Amino acid sequence: MSLSTELSEHLMSPRHVGELQDVGGAVGRGQGENQACGDVLVVEARFAPGLELAWRAQSCGAVIAVASLAAACLQGLGRDEVATFDLAARIEAAGGLDRRGAHAIKVFERALAAALAQA
Numbered sequence: 001m002s003l004s005t006e007l008s009e010h011l012m013s014p015r016h017v018g019e020l021q022d023v024g025g026a027v028g029r030g031q032g033e034n035q036a037c038g039d040v041l042v043v044e045a046r047f048a049p050g051l052e053l054a055w056r057a058q059s060c061g062a063v064i065a066v067a068s069l070a071a072a073c074l075q076g077l078g079r080d081e082v083a084t085f086d087l088a089a090r091i092e093a094a095g096g097l098d099r100r101g102a103h104a105i106k107v108f109e110r111a112l113a114a115a116l117a118q119a
Contacts, residue, residue: 001060001061001062001098001100001101002098003061003062003065003095003097003101004094004095004096005095006069006094006095007062007065007066007069007091007094007095007097008065010064010065010066010068010069010072011061011064011065011068013068014064014065014067014068015068015069015071015072016053016054016055016068016071016072016075017054017055017056017068018054018055018056019044019054019056020044020045020046020052020053020054023048025046025047025048026046026118026119027044027045027046027118027119028044028045028046028114028115028116028117028118028119029042029043029044029114029115029118030042030043030045030110030111030112030113030114030115030116030117030118031043031110031111031114032106032107032108032109032110032111032112032114033107033110034059034063034103034106034107036103037059037060037103038058038059039057039058039059039060039063039103039104039107040057040058040059041055041056041057041059041063041067041107041108041111042055042056042057042111043055043067043108043111043112043114043115044115045112045115045116045118045119046119047078047079047119049078050075050076050077050078051074051075051076051077051078051079051082052075053071053074053075053112054071055067055071055111059104059107060101060104061101062097062100062101062102062103062104063103063104063107063108065104066087066091066097066101066104066105066107066108067104067108069090069091069094070087070090070108070112073085073090074112082116087105087108087109088105091105
């Protein structure tokens with residue numbers, strides 16, 4: 001798998017990894033998977049008032065890089081901004097993913113959607 005410089009930086013130094021601290025407010029948790037390669041990504045989200053996001057994964061490097069980049073981009077955004085955020089376009093702007101890593105976007109989007117439905 002080949003990653004761009006920006007995505008490689010997120011893989012080597014991922015941002016917003018972990019769990020959200022319990023400081024009140026509804027925390028939504030969602031999970032995204034890719035059963036073909038065993039990826040599992042858990043995303044936690046809370047609006048307070050902007051989006052707070054944390055994630056953890058047992059996955060390939062593409063999922064880690066995408067989750068880190070997405071979390072960094074989404075932190076602090078409001079619900080409307082989150083709803084219109086185009087992750088695929090942002091990943092493409094960061095250099096894109098090869099076909100072996102393309103599933104990472106869907107894994108993150110599924111986990112985020114499930115978390116936001118509870119937040």
